[in-house]
Amino acid sequence: MTDLRYPIGKFRWDGAMTDARREECVSRIAAAPGLLRAAVSGLDDRQLDTPYRPGGWTLRQVVHHVPDSHLNAYCRFKLAITENEPTIKPYDETAWAELPDVKAVPISTSLTLLDAVHERWVAILRGMKPSDFERFLVHPESGRQTLDQVLALYAWHGPHHIAHITSLRQRNGW
Amino acid sequence: MTDLRYPIGKFRWDGAMTDARREECVSRIAAAPGLLRAAVSGLDDRQLDTPYRPGGWTLRQVVHHVPDSHLNAYCRFKLAITENEPTIKPYDETAWAELPDVKAVPISTSLTLLDAVHERWVAILRGMKPSDFERFLVHPESGRQTLDQVLALYAWHGPHHIAHITSLRQRNGW
Amino acid sequence: MTDLRYPIGKFRWDGAMTDARREECVSRIAAAPGLLRAAVSGLDDRQLDTPYRPGGWTLRQVVHHVPDSHLNAYCRFKLAITENEPTIKPYDETAWAELPDVKAVPISTSLTLLDAVHERWVAILRGMKPSDFERFLVHPESGRQTLDQVLALYAWHGPHHIAHITSLRQRNGW
Amino acid sequence: MTDLRYPIGKFRWDGAMTDARREECVSRIAAAPGLLRAAVSGLDDRQLDTPYRPGGWTLRQVVHHVPDSHLNAYCRFKLAITENEPTIKPYDETAWAELPDVKAVPISTSLTLLDAVHERWVAILRGMKPSDFERFLVHPESGRQTLDQVLALYAWHGPHHIAHITSLRQRNGW
Numbered sequence: 051m052t053d054l055r056y057p058i059g060k061f062r063w064d065g066a067m068t069d070a071r072r073e074e075c076v077s078r079i080a081a082a083p084g085l086l087r088a089a090v091s092g093l094d095d096r097q098l099d100t101p102y103r104p105g106g107w108t109l110r111q112v113v114h115h116v117p118d119s120h121l122n123a124y125c126r127f128k129l130a131i132t133e134n135e136p137t138i139k140p141y142d143e144t145a146w147a148e149l150p151d152v153k154a155v156p157i158s159t160s161l162t163l164l165d166a167v168h169e170r171w172v173a174i175l176r177g178m179k180p181s182d183f184e185r186f187l188v189h190p191e192s193g194r195q196t197l198d199q200v201l202a203l204y205a206w207h208g209p210h211h212i213a214h215i216t217s218l219r220q221r222n223g224w
Numbered sequence: 225m226t227d228l229r230y231p232i233g234k235f236r237w238d239g240a241m242t243d244a245r246r247e248e249c250v251s252r253i254a255a256a257p258g259l260l261r262a263a264v265s266g267l268d269d270r271q272l273d274t275p276y277r278p279g280g281w282t283l284r285q286v287v288h289h290v291p292d293s294h295l296n297a298y299c300r301f302k303l304a305i306t307e308n309e310p311t312i313k314p315y316d317e318t319a320w321a322e323l324p325d326v327k328a329v330p331i332s333t334s335l336t337l338l339d340a341v342h343e344r345w346v347a348i349l350r351g352m353k354p355s356d357f358e359r360f361l362v363h364p365e366s367g368r369q370t371l372d373q374v375l376a377l378y379a380w381h382g383p384h385h386i387a388h389i390t391s392l393r394q395r396n397g398w
Numbered sequence: 399m400t401d402l403r404y405p406i407g408k409f410r411w412d413g414a415m416t417d418a419r420r421e422e423c424v425s426r427i428a429a430a431p432g433l434l435r436a437a438v439s440g441l442d443d444r445q446l447d448t449p450y451r452p453g454g455w456t457l458r459q460v461v462h463h464v465p466d467s468h469l470n471a472y473c474r475f476k477l478a479i480t481e482n483e484p485t486i487k488p489y490d491e492t493a494w495a496e497l498p499d500v501k502a503v504p505i506s507t508s509l510t511l512l513d514a515v516h517e518r519w520v521a522i523l524r525g526m527k528p529s530d531f532e533r534f535l536v537h538p539e540s541g542r543q544t545l546d547q548v549l550a551l552y553a554w555h556g557p558h559h560i561a562h563i564t565s566l567r568q569r570n571g572w
Numbered sequence: 573m574t575d576l577r578y579p580i581g582k583f584r585w586d587g588a589m590t591d592a593r594r595e596e597c598v599s600r601i602a603a604a605p606g607l608l609r610a611a612v613s614g615l616d617d618r619q620l621d622t623p624y625r626p627g628g629w630t631l632r633q634v635v636h637h638v639p640d641s642h643l644n645a646y647c648r649f650k651l652a653i654t655e656n657e658p659t660i661k662p663y664d665e666t667a668w669a670e671l672p673d674v675k676a677v678p679i680s681t682s683l684t685l686l687d688a689v690h691e692r693w694v695a696i697l698r699g700m701k702p703s704d705f706e707r708f709l710v711h712p713e714s715g716r717q718t719l720d721q722v723l724a725l726y727a728w729h730g731p732h733h734i735a736h737i738t739s740l741r742q743r744n745g746w
């Protein structure tokens with residue numbers, strides 16, 4: 051039986067990275083804004099206010115969450131490149147998803163926000179040497195990790211949330 | 225042998241339209257900006273300056289052409305809804321693809337332009353009654369046609385150009 | 399007594415154009431999207447639904463009108479550069495301002511649309527030689543006119559509508 | 573003699589805040605993206621690569637810096653609203669201004685990024701009660717401060733950088 055929370059499976063990190071896999075991760079990150087935009091195309095307000103699973107975020111919350119998450123990721127890469135093993139600041143994604151911008155701001159704004167953040171983020175990623183991906187950041191809860199691991203996480207994170215949307219649309223025949 | 229000019233086939237209009245097919249056409253138009261954005265993600269300048277087929281437009285020209293075409297289409301719908309069988313003004317797409325904005329402006333601007341034009345266009349399409357799609361416009365060369373036909377044409381046109389890009393990427397292993 | 403319809407005065411064309419005046423017109427066109435965005439910043443829905451003068455368009459209609467007008471202008475320049483004295487297709491701006499996209503689409507989308515159209519339009523304008531501005535288009539009602547005249551018209555048109563908004567804000571203390 | 577680094581003066585915080593002053597700060601933040609866009613309109617690459625003062629950032633660096641700074645500010649507000657006196661993570665703005673996205677990404681992307689971040693940030697600010705502005709965050713270097721102080725800082729920060737650009741344009745007759 052499928053766990054609706056993980057339509058493409060949980061993120062797993064096996065510690066292995068190659069140039070080809072890095073390139074594929076960057077490509078996935080580059081493609082995510084367009085795929086998210088296509089995934090929500092044509093949805094009306096009632097559909098956007100539907101939870102992607104019972105008890106889960108609404109599609110609207112999912113859309114606004116993705117740029118919140120990825121602008122934090124963008125900052126974490128820049129921090130880890132410009133500082134020595136910085137301890138980054140996590141945020142409470144559950145609480146952020148309840149803040150008033152989620153209802154007040156149209157999703158088109160967050161789609162555009164994601165486009166723009168990814169464009170700058172991908173420029174950073176493409177400017178990094180292989181050794182830069184071996185730099186560390188420290189997450190107060192999940193610990194010390196390489197940028198390779200963070201890269202793989204976010205290459206998974208976009209498709210993960212996009213699949214929340216596309217799988218609900220499929221189940222509901224939208 | 226495949227004709228590289230028509231990766232998804234030529235547009236054909238059989239004159240038949242139903243509510244369901246209309247809805248599908250609108251959905252395709254709504255999805256096109258995200259799919260175009262995903263189709264070009266991660267391409268560098270050299271790749272963008274590659275023709276999608278020998279003698280054809282470069283990918284860069286394709287990307288800038290799509291919003292030029294669709295903002296004209298958006299206007300044609302508005303004209304046909306607010307006037308009685310207006311004669312629309314065609315444009316020389318070959319000449320427009322050689323104008324200097326194509327080289328001077330980054331493709332991200334045209335992707336954003338397409339997002340925004342489609343958002344207003346789709347709002348128009350979703351606000352139309354079935355009888356509105358039976359209204360006519362007159363194209364000086366191809367003649368009098370219903371908005372149903374124009375709708376079907378543009379539901380094909382986005383995926384047509386997107387396939388120019390994705391099929392080249394596949395052939396070149398990009 | 400001020401005519402609220404013309405806060406910066408009516409457009410006047412005296413037929414004179416110089417390189418410096420052309421440059422100033424292009425600069426005004428380039429600056430308009432930012433100034434429109436600043437002019438509406440912080441307005442709420444009730445304010446946006448207020449007519450800029452008794453019996454006039456609401457601020458929301460004004461904002462959506464500007465990109466509709468300017469994407470037509472952008473096309474007219476491209477037509478006149480690529481064809482010999484083309485007859486352009488006017489549109490019924492009064493009817494367009496009543497179409498459903500005006501209510502359905504957030505103004506942020508039209509502000510972004512304006513940014514993107516102007517970026518391509520300004521690239522065209524900056525790529526034109528002085529002699530290109532002496533090319534003609536034919537407006538079915540107002541007749542044959544040079545691109546210099548059209549340029550001057552649109553250099554006035556953005557500030558004209560921006561002043562509708564800023565003058566109402568000033569009168570209402572918003 | 574004017575200090576070119578501080579064209580509108582240094583930021584000063586006197587600890588006093590009123591509802592009216594808060595409202596004015598939010599309005600300044602809301603207006604900043606449009607004013608920045610207008611401030612750089614029509615600049616060419618050579619002009620963008622000119623330092624705003626001898627030894628200072630280029631205009632291009634200034635433009636890319638503003639959204640980097642403000643997306644951090646946006647996060648700090650959300651952190652301080654959802655956590656109890658969080659210690660935020662500063663970033664090295666000097667080092668970030670040298671990262672490769674600054675040269676690789678067109679300024680139009682960062683202008684659009686700023687539009688979108690401000691739209692969500694302003695929605696947060698408008699959703700805050702007066703008591704929310706009395707919440708604290710802790711900056712590792714500058715210490716514990718209220719959101720009122722952070723608000724005033726960023727209401728100054730946008731115009732501060734915009735004035736770097738407009739004052740150079742004025743001095744250079746651009």
